[in-house]
Amino acid sequence: MKNLKAKKFTPKKVATMAGAYFLAWFFVYPYINMFLTSVRSHDELYATPSTHLPQVWQWRNYIDVWSHAPIASFLKSSLIVAICATILVLLVSLPAAYFLARYKFKLRGAFLLLVLATQMFSPTALIIGIFREVDFFKLLDSYIALIVLNAGFNLAFSIWLLAGFFSSIPTEIEEAALIDGCTRIQALRKITIPIALPGVVTAIIFTFVAAWNEFTIALTIISSVDKKPLPVGLTQFIGQYDIAWEYLFTSTIIAIIPVVILFISIEKYLVGGLTAGSVK
Amino acid sequence: MLAKSTAAKSKKQVATHDVSLASALPWIGPALVLIALVVIWPVIELVRISFTDISAAGSLLDFNGLTNYRELLANPDIYPVARRTILWVFGIVFFTVILSLPTAQLINQNFPGRKYVRWALIFPWAASVVMTSMIWTWILDAYSGELNLTLTQLGLISEPVDWVNNPGSSFYFLMAVAVFVSIPFTSFVLLAGLQSIPNDIIEAASVDGASNWQIYRQIKFPLLRNALLIATIINLINVFNSFPIIWIMTRGGPGYDTDTTTTLAYKLAFIESNMGQSTALGVFNFIVIMMIVGLYLRVTKATRTEI
Numbered sequence: 306m307k308n309l310k311a312k313k314f315t316p317k318k319v320a321t322m323a324g325a326y327f328l329a330w331f332f333v334y335p336y337i338n339m340f341l342t343s344v345r346s347h348d349e350l351y352a353t354p355s356t357h358l359p360q361v362w363q364w365r366n367y368i369d370v371w372s373h374a375p376i377a378s379f380l381k382s383s384l385i386v387a388i389c390a391t392i393l394v395l396l397v398s399l400p401a402a403y404f405l406a407r408y409k410f411k412l413r414g415a416f417l418l419l420v421l422a423t424q425m426f427s428p429t430a431l432i433i434g435i436f437r438e439v440d441f442f443k444l445l446d447s448y449i450a451l452i453v454l455n456a457g458f459n460l461a462f463s464i465w466l467l468a469g470f471f472s473s474i475p476t477e478i479e480e481a482a483l484i485d486g487c488t489r490i491q492a493l494r495k496i497t498i499p500i501a502l503p504g505v506v507t508a509i510i511f512t513f514v515a516a517w518n519e520f521t522i523a524l525t526i527i528s529s530v531d532k533k534p535l536p537v538g539l540t541q542f543i544g545q546y547d548i549a550w551e552y553l554f555t556s557t558i559i560a561i562i563p564v565v566i567l568f569i570s571i572e573k574y575l576v577g578g579l580t581a582g583s584v585k
Numbered sequence: 586m587l588a589k590s591t592a593a594k595s596k597k598q599v600a601t602h603d604v605s606l607a608s609a610l611p612w613i614g615p616a617l618v619l620i621a622l623v624v625i626w627p628v629i630e631l632v633r634i635s636f637t638d639i640s641a642a643g644s645l646l647d648f649n650g651l652t653n654y655r656e657l658l659a660n661p662d663i664y665p666v667a668r669r670t671i672l673w674v675f676g677i678v679f680f681t682v683i684l685s686l687p688t689a690q691l692i693n694q695n696f697p698g699r700k701y702v703r704w705a706l707i708f709p710w711a712a713s714v715v716m717t718s719m720i721w722t723w724i725l726d727a728y729s730g731e732l733n734l735t736l737t738q739l740g741l742i743s744e745p746v747d748w749v750n751n752p753g754s755s756f757y758f759l760m761a762v763a764v765f766v767s768i769p770f771t772s773f774v775l776l777a778g779l780q781s782i783p784n785d786i787i788e789a790a791s792v793d794g795a796s797n798w799q800i801y802r803q804i805k806f807p808l809l810r811n812a813l814l815i816a817t818i819i820n821l822i823n824v825f826n827s828f829p830i831i832w833i834m835t836r837g838g839p840g841y842d843t844d845t846t847t848t849l850a851y852k853l854a855f856i857e858s859n860m861g862q863s864t865a866l867g868v869f870n871f872i873v874i875m876m877i878v879g880l881y882l883r884v885t886k887a888t889r890t891e892i
Contacts, residue, residue, distance in 0.1 A: 322696045328688060329705035336708055336733055339720045354737075355729050397615040404612035411606045416613060418882060423624050425819075425878045427826040427879040429847055430870050433854050433863060434627030437634065458625025459617060518713035520829045525855065536715040540833065550723055561708075568711035569704050576740065576777040579770070580815050 315347045325579040336561065343367070343554035350550055363551075374448040378531050379538035383560075385448055386523075386534055387516040390455035394463050394512045395505070397456070402467035403493060407476070424461030428454065429521045439526050446528045455516040462515075463508040466578035470504030471497065535560050615660055631871065635864035653861040657661075657869075660862060662841050663849070669756065669844040677760050681767040682813070688768060689775035691800070712771035718833035721762045725749050745843045756843050762830050767823065773814045778812025779805065818881045830856060846870055 342350070343366055345359045370376055372382055405413070428435060435454065436445075444450040482492040498505060523537045530538070535556070542553040568575070591851055635653055638646040642745050657663060677756035709717055726732045728732060736742045748758050790800050830848055831837055837844035837852055844852065852861035 318696060321691065321694050322698070325691050325694070325696060325702045325821065330703040332765075333705045333708050335717065335720045335724060335765075336712065338724055339716075342720075342723060350729055353728065355734050357731070358735065362693040393619075397619055400612040401616040404609060408609065410601045410609040413609075416617075419620060420616070421882060421885065422878050423620050425822050425881060426624055426874065427823070428623075429826045429828045429851070430867070430874055431624070431627040431631060431853060433634070433860070433867050434629070434631035435623075437630050438622075438626050439690075453619070454623050460619055464616065493829070514711060518715070520713070520715045521851075523698060536713050536829075539719070553719060554723075557713075557719060561712045561716060563715045564713075565708055568707050572703065572707060572773075576773050580774055580777075580812075580819070 314574065329539060336558075339554045339561075340558055342550055343558050345551055347549065347551055366551050366555045367559075368551045373549065373552050374542070374556065375530060375538065376556050376559070378533045379533060379556075380559075382532055382536040382538075383517055384450070386451045386488035386519075387513045389448070389452040389518040390459070391509055391512045393452060393456040394460055395509065398460055398463035398467055398508065399498070399505075402464045403471050403497070405464070405468045406495075420461045420464050423458070424465070426458070427521075428458055430521075432521060432525055435522065436525055445526055446532060447526075448532065450526055451523055451534075454522050455519055456512075459512045460513045462511055462578045466508055466511075466574065467501065467504050468576060470501040474500050507571040507578065510567045510571045511575070511578065514567055517564055586678060615826040628871065631867050634860065635868045639864075646869055648825075653865040657862045657865040663846075663866070666841055666844050666846060666849050669843075670847075672756075673760060673827075673845050674821060674825050677763045677767060677824045678817060680760075680764045681771050681820055682817055685768050685771035685775055685816070686763065686813075688772040689779055692772065693776055693779045706769045708769075709766045710773075714766055714829045715764055715833055718762060718830045721758075721765075722749060722834050725758060736851075750839075752839070752842060755835060759831055759834055759843060762834070763824060763827055766830070767820055771820060774816040774819075775812050776808045782808050796826060814884055815881075818877060818884060822877050822881070825870075825873060825877070846873075 326508055341357075341359060344362050344364060345366075346361060346363045349356075349360055401557070404410075405417070411551050439450045439454075442450070478496055479489075479492045480494050483489065487495065517534075518536060519534070520536045523534050524540070526567075527533050527537060530541075533541075539553060542548055542550075614838040634645070636648060636650060638649040638652065640646060690700065692706065723729070725733075725748045727733060727745045727750075732748065733742065733745045737745070746753075746754075748754050786804060787800060790804055794802070825845075826847055827845075828851065830845060831845065831848045832851075835843045837848045841849060841852075846866060847870060850863050850866040853866065
């Protein structure tokens with residue numbers, strides 16, 4: 306018993322723990338600072354000397370921010386774009402991933418390569434082409450363009466991840482359903498997708514978070530204030546003569562906490578989708 | 586993750602039914618259309634405009650061959666920006682990888698609270714880079730930021746220093762923020778690599794009397810090569826494309842002093858209405874990305890047999 310206890314806290318283990326806890330602190334620290342700033346009063350932010358902790362915890366910033374800035378409208382735009390982009394990605398990637406996992410066809414390799422290549426492209430590099438294309442379709446300043454573009458740039462992750470899940474499900478299960486009189490679509494809907502559910506949930510969360518955080522496309526093609534999603538809308542705080550940092554950071558805390566929780570819930574599947582299954 | 590992926594692997598079905606391309610189209614067609622719309626069309630449009638005379642208002646005039654490219658190369662401002670971009674990409678990727686190796690090793694150890702340490706690492710990954718850049722701007726603020734407050738209290742500085750707007754330090758602080766947001770993804774990729782190393786190899790080496798450092802240097806590190814390669818290439822692309830950090834913290838300014846070719850292409854197009862030079866630079870950026878993508882495709886093809 307004594308031995309076990311001694312083994313539990315060797316100097317090496319203590320050093321590991323100290324290092325790991327410091328690491329955790331380092332990566333969360335900016336967000337803690339963000340929170341501490343979000344509950345200070347405006348005067349306190351510019352007081353000298355400044356202090357590490359708020360002198361007065363001004364929780365009502367979280368109520369006042371809604372009337373101080375069009376946060377509700379930014380949130381609405383972000384939600385519309387992220388939800389619709391996620392639905393579009395699912396509608397497009399589910400059949401493609403299923404087919405890739407189950408069938409061989411001519412140019413299958415070429416298709417896989419194309420998908421892999423698109424995953425590597427960020428909209429930033431193509432932004433001028435994107436702007437002119439959206440203008441060509443007369444869709445500047447519209448949600449629809451933002452939705453389609455967000456879906457397109459996040460499609461590859463879902464196709465890779467879902468194809469991996471589908472190919473791990475034995476075909477016999479589906480064939481049994483077919484023999485029992487299901488159509489292929491029914492077999493897919495009632496048997497295969499429920500088994501691949503962790504993959505589907507990961508695809509949903511990843512796409513949602515990516516679209517929620519997207520900045521460059523929205524900055525470029527959206528001009529009306531009431532259509533701006535959060536990351537773009539909040540940059541309006543920056544560059545003003547007297548930036549309302551406390552309201553800026555109440556807004557970012559509201560935007561960040563839900564997506565961190567979502568990402569934590571899919572942690573173990575993230576790497577597989579992002580590295581296209583090449584790290585295992 | 587290890588148990589899961591090996592279990593999945595052993596059951597993995599190889600796509601067996603051979604079918605015609607026509608019967609594949611209803612399934613993969615929508616994906617093809619989406620990719621064509623968001624990637625291929627913009628690429629073609631970008632290249633086409635780069636060979637065209639375009640007015641500031643955006644209307645296309647005439648095909649003008651390489652004029653835009655000549656004007657870009659004659660612009661003395663782009664050379665320092667190009668050199669800075671090389672520093673940006675290689676500096677950030679180097680420090681990201683060097684710091685992620687021990688980070689991955691650390692979060693792979695067994696210790697109480699490991700789960701929460703991994704969760705902590707997810708924050709910069711999940712949070713919007715725009716918002717992370719905003720909080721760093723505030724932490725580094727000359728008069729109210731936490732960094733100067735702490736340094737002053739420790740007696741390390743006597744006067745507030747404006748880190749982000751000081752020409753000598755500005756760009757390095759932007760790079761540091763980029764390293765900060767790149768480490769989590771890189772560490773998790775390396776962690777997946779570490780977890781895929783079979784335990785019996787490690788145990789055998791340890792029974793044979795190998796020290797921890799020997800085990801890391803001679804067994805784990807070589808087996809991590811693949812994960813390291815993939816993580817490095819993905820980082821090269823992400824960092825080259827990185828836009829929000831610079832845009833939020835300095836707008837590439839003052840002048841072009843903290844611009845990379847990516848932010849400069851954006852600035853030329855949408856701030857300075859210099860579409861000609863911007864598209865020429867955009868094509869140059871696109872070629873750089875294509876080269877890194879080519880490298881990635883070669884590496885993954887060499888290591889992947891199926892999905």
